Amino acid sequence: MASVSPLGMNQNEIWEAYTKDQHKITSRKYVSTAAIVAELPRHAADQIAVLRNSTANYQALDNSVLYGLLAARNAFKMAGWDKNSHFGINVGSSRGATSLFEKYHEEFLAKGKSSTLSSPTTTLGNISSWIAHDLQSQGPEISHSITCSTALHALLNGVAWIQSGLTDKFLVGGSEAPLTAFTIEQMKALKIYAADTNADYPCQAMNLNKKQNSMFLGEGAGVICMEKGVQNNAIALVTGIGFATEPLQHNISISTEADCFQKSMKMALQGMDASDIDVVVMHAPGTIKGDQSEYNAIKKVFGSQMPALTTNKWKIGHTFGASGILSLEFAILMLVNQKFINIPFVTSDGAPQNLRRILVNAVGFGGNAVSVVIEQR
Template sequence: MTKKIVVTGLGTTSPLGGSVGDTWKALLAKESGVRPLEQEWVEKYELPVSFAGQARVPAADVLERVETKRLDPSSQFALIAGREAWADAGAPDIDPERIGVDFATGIGGVWTLLDAWDTLREKGPRRVLPMTVPMLMPNGPSAAVSMEIGARAYSRTVVSACASGTESIVNAYEHLQAGYADIVVAGGSEAAIHPLPIAAFAAMQALSKRNDSPETASRPYDLSRDGFVLGEGGAALVLETEEHALARGARIYAELTGGAVTSDAYHITAPDPAGSGAGRAMRAAIEQAGASISDVTHINAHATSTPVGDIAEFNAIKAIFGEHTANIAISATKASTGHLLGGTGALEAIFTVLALHERLAPPTRNLTEQDPAIELDVVTEPRALGDGPLFALSNSFGFGGHNAVVAFRSY
């Protein structure tokens, strides 16, 4: 028997704000979370890109000093988001062995790893911190969240580049259906605004280089788009069976109707130009929900603002939805937040849930001249989604050909 899975808690720290409320308010106001980098290493290493979507509220302003010293920034963001989501869900008082965590990252503790390498080279092995490995390991964010809420059913980590956060939600759905837990905290985090990833992404021509206008650099679907903007932060959703949520009197934001994961098996960084893998993931998510293509009213698109990526996603959408494509309100929220890599899918899932809960599609910034090859109805101002049942998708696609899509229904 298929169980109904619902969303009962949300949490984030993002380039737009230190909480869900602040982030959503800034998104609807079309604010930008992208700003110039003021760190000395930008000039020191002569980086070709000097801006990013840094967390609006530094983790050190929120966490205790001992927490910042023992956790990589990626885990710090996860802990902040997980705490807010758990509190938002009412901090459920249930058997810890019925609580699970599915948390993701795309890169992991890159700051810890590279700082430790510098320490080893410059000061020798005795100065390398004993907490280095626990801090740099990719499952650090999941471990931090699980220990915070006492989750003993399981704590799992998925690493699939920019699809990671969305894949963690797909996994949580499947684990709840399988009965592994009654409540799961799912999400993702990333803290890769470091000179090495910036230099590497820039070398492969993936980043926008609009150093003179950072706030307008991320331009999904625009004819002048030239790459994505690196972002950081964390996002978490509390998911549980409807039966369990109703029994404890929880507030329900939306229903998670399922999701799907596919692979392109095409190229390590470039998407399949036809978008066939992405399309299969969208179709599978819709079918798992027991919905039809005509039910889809809104999509939070992956839309990174890269020349080839935006086209590939459009091709996938058009191939699946055909004439119904014109009826779907498309939001491309990375224009405001930048690209949080492994955390971006979880953040955009929150935006999708809130769009359904408030019946309001968030706007896309910086679209001044839409690429005529991308015939989508892109939301550029907050738009009411109307009455009646609403059904939405959130898309995420990552290096390696990873595709992940989750589907939500208004509750």
């Protein structure tokens, strides 16, 4: 696995960042207003700049493509795959080429004309197709947007393709570069964006006593190289998957007890006892209703056998379509290092001493829930 995010792009530095109680929030001026965001660190942004300038073709690409491409290169190398490996690619995005689309639309409004590359560089298929080009893959290429559960839906697709026998390997994940003035104003219009830039922890994800919404945006990408069976270099096993949707009550809401999460978690837990799960990495975006409804669903599913709960949103923000894969990376790192990472402003009943199985949740606008169980190799 590999990623590029506000935590960095090397697994050692990412894990070190997780073990500290500091968040990665900064404040940036967007047009006429300031907003808190989580940006890539300077060394990671520099690597993106090097990648962009490495060939003329890459100079016209959106950051969402370049983030995914860099993460894919690193994971591909770690997995020991090469151009002779037959593998599929599914790296999705909630919004795709956000910055480029806004740039080209502004250009059109000003000039009444559109640039030659405005269409091919702003399609959602842009990410997987350029990764396929860069890695010289011979397998299927899939791109999609299922809002904030996009990356974990990519994992579902990878599992399905592998189980179908059409391929033995799949590179899956999500990429998002949403830090634009228009995107942030959209979130502010929904009344869910964090406003308190002076707080020690501006995002109060999983704090069920918070009085205001505290979601904020981050950027980044993550990918996982999946293979059939148990390989010698496997770092974790996918042992349960679940998915569900629920009827919409509102464009951005899910039900009070998150029926979609209840269904997806129960599906992922088939053949397991509730006590088999040591940790749930929650979606928990930092909104009042979103955090509470997911917690209600977990209580419904696990009852008196509640696992430890955590999330990474307070630290790196909500990365939309990439959030699920970054949560999965978080879970894998906890398994590998055998250490539970708590949230500094949430009281815990005690950290599990041994980590064997972790459940990861993601959900997006429209109640598209995905739950994945990973197990220690």
